[in-house]
Each structure stands twice: as C-alpha cells, then as structure tokens.
Amino acid sequence: MSFFVALFDPSMPFVRNALLAGVLSSILFGVLGSVVTVKRIAGLAGAISHAVLGGIGLALFLAAKGILPGLPPIVGALVFAIIAAAIIGLVSLKAKQREDTVINALWAIGMSMGILFIAKTPGYADPMSYLFGNILLVSLGDLILLAVLDTIVIFLAWRGYFQLEASAFDEEFARIRGVPTDVVFLIILGITAVAVVVLQTFVGIVMVIAMLTLPAGTAGYFAKNLGGMMVIGSGLSLVFSILGLAVSWALDLPSGAVVVLVAGAVFLTVSAFRMRHKA
Amino acid sequence: MDNHPTIAVEFYKVNYFYSNLEVLTESSFHVHKGEFVALIGSNGSGKTTILRLIMGLARPDSGKVLIFGESPEKARGLVGYVPQYMNYDPAFPISVEEVVKMGRLEGLSRNCDSKRSLNASCPELETALELADVADLRYRPYKALSGGQRRRVMVARALASAPELLILDEPTANMDSESEERLFRVLGNLKQSTTILIATHDTAFVSSLTDVVLCVGQREGKLGGVLRHAAKPADHIPAGLYGGSALQVLHDTDLPDECCGSGLTMQDDRAVHTDQSAPGRKA
Numbered sequence: 001m002s003f004f005v006a007l008f009d010p011s012m013p014f015v016r017n018a019l020l021a022g023v024l025s026s027i028l029f030g031v032l033g034s035v036v037t038v039k040r041i042a043g044l045a046g047a048i049s050h051a052v053l054g055g056i057g058l059a060l061f062l063a064a065k066g067i068l069p070g071l072p073p074i075v076g077a078l079v080f081a082i083i084a085a086a087i088i089g090l091v092s093l094k095a096k097q098r099e100d101t102v103i104n105a106l107w108a109i110g111m112s113m114g115i116l117f118i119a120k121t122p123g124y125a126d127p128m129s130y131l132f133g134n135i136l137l138v139s140l141g142d143l144i145l146l147a148v149l150d151t152i153v154i155f156l157a158w159r160g161y162f163q164l165e166a167s168a169f170d171e172e173f174a175r176i177r178g179v180p181t182d183v184v185f186l187i188i189l190g191i192t193a194v195a196v197v198v199l200q201t202f203v204g205i206v207m208v209i210a211m212l213t214l215p216a217g218t219a220g221y222f223a224k225n226l227g228g229m230m231v232i233g234s235g236l237s238l239v240f241s242i243l244g245l246a247v248s249w250a251l252d253l254p255s256g257a258v259v260v261l262v263a264g265a266v267f268l269t270v271s272a273f274r275m276r277h278k279a
Numbered sequence: 280m281d282n283h284p285t286i287a288v289e290f291y292k293v294n295y296f297y298s299n300l301e302v303l304t305e306s307s308f309h310v311h312k313g314e315f316v317a318l319i320g321s322n323g324s325g326k327t328t329i330l331r332l333i334m335g336l337a338r339p340d341s342g343k344v345l346i347f348g349e350s351p352e353k354a355r356g357l358v359g360y361v362p363q364y365m366n367y368d369p370a371f372p373i374s375v376e377e378v379v380k381m382g383r384l385e386g387l388s389r390n391c392d393s394k395r396s397l398n399a400s401c402p403e404l405e406t407a408l409e410l411a412d413v414a415d416l417r418y419r420p421y422k423a424l425s426g427g428q429r430r431r432v433m434v435a436r437a438l439a440s441a442p443e444l445l446i447l448d449e450p451t452a453n454m455d456s457e458s459e460e461r462l463f464r465v466l467g468n469l470k471q472s473t474t475i476l477i478a479t480h481d482t483a484f485v486s487s488l489t490d491v492v493l494c495v496g497q498r499e500g501k502l503g504g505v506l507r508h509a510a511k512p513a514d515h516i517p518a519g520l521y522g523g524s525a526l527q528v529l530h531d532t533d534l535p536d537e538c539c540g541s542g543l544t545m546q547d548d549r550a551v552h553t554d555q556s557a558p559g560r561k562a
Contacts, residue, residue, distance in 0.1 A: 006475075038368065071539070159389070162389060162397050168325055169373060169378070170367070171361070172336065173360065173365075173381060175336065176335075176355055176360055177385060178385055178386035179386065180387075220370050220372055224374060224420065226373070
C-alpha cells in the first residue's frame with residue numbers, strides 16, 4: 001500500500017497524524033529555522049537539542065524507579081532544554097572568551113547524562129526513537145503542542161519582524177535604535193529550546209538541528225528578504241517532509257533520517273550549483 | 280560644565296578603562312552644532328571608545344558625557360551611526376531599502392512614523408535614500424553592492440532617523456577614490472544642517488570640509504588625551520584623495536578647548552586665528 005493510499009485508510013490514523021505533524025513542523029522549520037540561520041545560532045540550537053537527551057533519560061529513570069511515577073519524557077526534555085537555553089544564553093551574552101567550550105561541554109554532558117540514565121533505567125528504554133524520532137508515534141497531544149507553538153512563533157515573527165531582522169543583520173545598530181537585542185536573543189533561544197523538544201518526535205533530537213537549518217539555508221539562496229526566506233523555507237520543509245514520509249513508507253526506512261537526507265541533498269545540490277555559477 | 284544648547288557633544292574629564300588598560304584620561308572636549316569634526320588617531324588610540332561613549336554603548340568610569348545636553352542613552356534618537364565594519368553575513372537576504380528602513384526603527388515599534396507602518400515607505404526614508412545617493416539602488420540586494428555603495432547605504436540608514444549628529448567610523452576604509460569623492464559630496468550637502476563627526480586613523484590629512492580636528496592618543500607620555508589641533512590647506516595633495524581637497528593637520532599647534540568654531544581652529548599659511556570674534560565662530 002502506498003503512503004498516499006494509507007493516508008485515506010480509516011484503520012491507519014497514525015499515517016494522517018504523521019502527515020499533519022509534517023505540515024505543522026514545516027512552519028516551525030521554515031519560520032524559526034530562518035531566524036536561527038540568519039542569527040547564526042545553529043550551533044547553540046544544536047547544543048540545546050543534544051542536552052535534551054539528559055532530561056529524557058532522567059525522566060525515564062525517575063518514572064521507572066517509581067520516584068516520579070508516570071513522568072513523561074517530554075517534561076524532562078523541556079526542563080533540560082530550558083535550563084540549557086538559559087545557561088547558553090547567559091554564557092553567550094556575558095562570556096568574553098571560551099564561549100564555545102562551555103556550549104560544547106553542555107552538548108556533551110547532556111548527551112552523556114541521557115545515556116547513563118537510560119542505561120540505569122529498569123526495563124527496556126530505547127534511546128533510538130528519541131535520538132532519531134519516530135513520526136508514526138505522534139499523538140494528538142503532540143499535534144496540539146505543535147499547533148500552539150506554530151501560532152506563537154508566527155505571531156512573534158510578525159510582531160517583532162523588523163527588530164528580528166535588524167538584530168540579526170547588525171546587532172549593534174539595532175541596540176542603538178533601542179531594540180532590546182539581548183531580550184530578543186533570549187526569546188529566540190527559549191522558543192528554539194521548546195521547539196526542539198516538540199519537534200524531536202518528528203526527526204529526533206540529533207537531526208532536529210538539520211531541519212532548522214537546511215530548508216532555511218536553501219531558501220536563503222532564493223529569498224529576497226527574511227520574510228521570503230520564512231515562507232520559502234516552510235514550503236521546502238513541507239515538500240521535504242511529505243517526500244521523506246512517502247519514501248520512508250515505500251522503502252520501510254526511518255522517516256526522520258529520510259526527510260533529513262532529502263533536505264541535505266537539495267541543500268548541497270543548490271549550494272554546489274550556486275558556487276559553480278559564481279565561479 | 281556648559282550645557283549650552285548649541286553644544287552637540289561634550290566630554291568633561293572623562294576617564295575610561297578597558298580591563299586595566301587606560302583608554303581615556305581626563306579627556307575634555309566639545310563639539311558645536313553644525314560642525315564637521317575629524318576625530319583622528321592611530322589604531323587603538325581610543326577613537327572607537329569615544330564613539331561608543333557618545334552612543335551610550337559604553338559608560339565612562341568617571342567624568343561626564345553629554346549629547347545635546349542629555350545623557351547619551353537619552354539622546355540616542357538624535358544620533359545616526361555609520362560603523363567602521365559590520366559582522367555581516369553575505370548570505371543574509373535583504374534589499375537596500377530594508378537596510379535603510381532599520382534607521383527608522385524605534386525600540387519595539389512597527390511604525391516608520393506616526394502615520395505609517397514600516398511595511399510602507401515614509402518621507403524620511405525617501406529623503407535618506409536621496410541624500411545618500413542610493414535611491415537608484417533601493418530594490419537591489421545588499422549583498423550585490425560594491426564596498427563603496429554599501430558604505431553609502433550605511434550613511435542612508437544613519438540618515439533615515441533624521442539625526443542631528445552623524446557619526447562615521449573610518450568611512451573611507453577600503454574605498455576607491457571615486458566612491459570616496461561621492462561620499463564626501465554627500466557629507467558636504469549635509470554640512471551645517473547636521474553635526475558630523477568622522478573618526479579616522481589618518482593623522483596627517485583630513486577632508487577640507489573639516490571645521491575641527493580632535494586628535495586622540497598618546498601625548499607627552501600621557502595616554503588617552505584628546506587635543507584640538509590646527510590644520511592648514513594641503514595644496515600638494517592630489518584632489519580626490521580625501522574626497523576633494525584636503526587639510527594638513529598641524530600636530531605641533533595645539534589649540535585650547537575653549538577655542539571654538541572653524542575660524543579659530545583652522546590655520547592657514549599666514550596666521551593662527553586667536554580672535555574670539557573671528558568669522559565662522561558658532562557659539
């Protein structure tokens with residue numbers, strides 16, 4: 001049965017959920033991804049996303065040990081994401097040197113903690129679905145969370161568009177014009193932290209950063225401004241997601257990895273074409 | 280300390296340290312409204328620190344900085360700034376018009392002026408594009424411009440807020456002579472209506488538009504002083520090298536800070552003006 005036939009099969013609601021998750025995620029990948037790309041904070045977003053594994057591991061451990069029974073992993077992920085974003089934000093704003101060392105340390109410590117907690121969790125806990133996502137497990141609750149986050153991100157992008165654009169283009173000038181650039185930066189990091197957690201069901205925490213940069217990076221070659229980059233980035237994400245889902249369904253492959261591979265292949269092809277054109 | 284309304288910039292006994300390094304020591308100087316000022320000094324002398332203090336991006340360790348009689352933070356709306364360089368991402372998709380619009384930003388507002396949104400155009404934006412000679416480039420991608428064109432776009436962005444004080448940090452760095460001439464033509468059109476302060480590392484010559492030369496740096500073993508120097512026409516310098524004709528800075532002729540106005544700070548081959556009622560005096 002093809003992916004598109006399965007979509008209309010009443011006995012397979014998870015396929016429709018997967019498609020809806022793809023559509024809703026595309027908006028975040030396009031809009032937030034454009035901001036992450038032009039602000040050049042993909043490395044920071046990567047550190048947050050990887051630190052999240054520590055929270056997932058801790059939540060699984062506490063729930064399995066009966067210390068906090070029924071604690072969902074997403075709560076642990078959210079707590080770790082926000083703590084990581086706060087530390088990274090403060091270090092980026094205050095540290096005069098070795099900022100990258102601290103950020104990489106958080107990246108590594110978060111992942112290591114996650115692996116240790118999962119190893120010590122009684123019963124079977126598979127880190128693979130958290131690391132690489134499993135879109136067929138997307139629940140209605142996940143979809144609602146994604147929709148709420150989409151709405152918040154679209155509103156903030158509209159309301160603070162000129163401030164975002166100015167602080168990404170020339171932060172010092174934006175500050176001179178009265179834009180609270182540090183607050184803008186911390187809000188972006190906070191939203192990215194929450195988005196990473198919500199999006200990890202789709203592509204997993206390892207690859208979420210790829211989807212926050214590749215569609216937006218490809219869109220940057222064609223867009224005339226940040227708004228255009230957001231729209232084109234969302235459109236490309238949607239195409240990559242549907243294509244990735246269909247291919248992974250047809251070939252029985254992990255969907256997150258296929259989506260990222262499609263996005264990566266298109267980005268590299270367009271980049272190579274552009275470079276050749278310029279040379 | 281004089282809070283006379285005709286004074287655009289006033290530094291009074293300003294001390295500034297960067298870590299333990301003394302950058303400015305007991306620096307006092309002032310600039311009058313409408314003056315064209317060259318702030319000269321070698322690299323690392325403290326010029327950019329002075330600019331950052333004027334824009335309220337840094338605070339003095341002691342002493343006072345007043346911009347149009349107000350604190351630099353309060354006076355930010357009156358200041359337009361053209362940075363020396365920008366940590367610019369060449370892949371950033373943005374048009375010239377959008378860059379210039381940034382000059383109309385005010386905090387979290389989405390408005391260009393009291394009537395119009397930043398999504399639309401507004402008269403100040405049109406004026407800035409015209410004044411900086413970039414109106415024909417408005418829809419071009421910023422990344423597609425030459426270095427000289429980008430610098431004029433930065434001037435337009437600074438002018439978009441209709442500033443009373445325009446600050447340019449090394450405006451002609453890496454510019455060809457044609458672009459330099461065009462930029463100084465733009466600045467010449469703004470002279471009188473706008474106070475202009477140019478920071479440059481060229482300590483020997485300045486543009487002939489200059490009314491006042493302020494020299495920053497080491498003097499008699501003392502770091503971080505700001506001195507007013509005389510200047511005279513430099514006829515032997517080929518026209519165009521300094522965006523037009525040039526003045527030679529006379530580092531051996533200090534002028535007291537109380538000596539104000541173009542007629543008092545410039546020296547020609549005949550004499551140094553010392554008469555307080557000399558023509559050109561602005562305050």
